[in-house]
Amino acid sequence: MSLLHAVLGFVAIQPMTGYELGKAFSTTAAHFWPADQSQLYRTLHRAEADGLVESTTVEQATRPDRRLYTLLEPGREALEAWLASPLEPDNSREPFLLRLFFAASLGTSGVIELLDQRRSAAVELLTTLDALASSAPRKTSLAIQLQYATLESGRAHARAEITWLDELRAQLANHKESAR
Amino acid sequence: MSLLHAVLGFVAIQPMTGYELGKAFSTTAAHFWPADQSQLYRTLHRAEADGLVESTTVEQATRPDRRLYTLLEPGREALEAWLASPLEPDNSREPFLLRLFFAASLGTSGVIELLDQRRSAAVELLTTLDALASSAPRKTSLAIQLQYATLESGRAHARAEITWLDELRAQLANHKESAR
DNA sequence: TCCGAATATAGGACAAGTCCTATATGGCGT
DNA sequence: ACGCCATATAGGACTTGTCCTATATTCGGA
Structure with a gap:
């Protein structure tokens, strides 16, 4: 569930494509939140279907088209709600x-x-x-x-x-x- | 995948029932390996189907029957192989x-x-x-x-x-x- | 020249874990 | 008297994450 929130968090900082999100994860968040590429795109699709983000297709000549995701108001609310929600009990596996x-x-x-x-x-x-x-x-x-x-x-x-x-x-x- | 190894590890110490395994986890391993009860029983079933453990039914008068699991030789081998295998890279979520x-x-x-x-x-x-x-x-x-x-x-x-x-x-x- | 990496997105198959419910009974507290 | 907890096992539905593959092009290195 939290990958969604992470995605919203990144997109809140700046509109991004799925590819850029992957980069952002692997360079800044990899050590505490590994993000699978496939899972990332799926999460973006779901977030858009749920009306949390919006995408615009940016056509490119040689590269595949990019889908630039922007945070919508419901997405911002979901992000804030998550930040303010009580901390879940820590049950990590070692x-x-x-x-x-x-x-x-x-x-x-x-x-x-x-x-x-x-x-x-x-x-x-x-x-x-x-x-x-x-x-x-x-x-x-x-x-x-x-x-x-x-x-x-x-x-x-x-x-x-x-x-x-x-x-x-x-x-x-x-x-x-x-x-x- | 690791719950299987944990189960083998516990059963190697002493033959146990699923219920006792649950106790063992929650009293000694809960802080680094929470084990869902449902998942535990499913893992035991699979381990038996795979020939890693063997169960004998112990009938009880008032309580439901207990299934006592014993480690078989292939199970012991799997356990040792796991212990000797290279450490997987640590990708925990925080x-x-x-x-x-x-x-x-x-x-x-x-x-x-x-x-x-x-x-x-x-x-x-x-x-x-x-x-x-x-x-x-x-x-x-x-x-x-x-x-x-x-x-x-x-x-x-x-x-x-x-x-x-x-x-x-x-x-x-x-x-x-x-x-x- | 060929191979792999980077750019960019996406689906299928599967594994692992979570949450809830069901079943059956005895004992304990309020 | 009633509900909850302990004992004991099990299945269904679902979510999340992992791994592999596909597609299409360009650039750099060996």
């Missing part, structure tokens, strides 16, 4: 934790390998986010500040993840040693 | 970040309210996890250690979330003040 939970049969050394793999991925994510953060624009408007804040959130959680992994790893390694 | 990203139209004070709501939820989660952690058994086996580690992960991330929220809140409040 595939890594699920695996770790059941990983005992890998043995201590196997689990440590798992932790190292996860650590690599977390470090990679963190460096990506660091790069994005350092190339971010000056925080002039509230909107820009908030967009930057989502980056900061990702960095904070990535750092927390790495710290947790290191502590767990040390604990397991230590335990293994003393068990010798 | 509805709160999505909302924050587009929340500028709420104004600084509206955003601060949003942050406060989120903070309350995070604090509540943290205290729940703290309680679970303090009532956790002694970390004797590797399995118990890993299960405890998932709790620690939740706590680490909850604390990171609270810290991030506090910093952002201070920054926004400060900005608002200096803009007067």
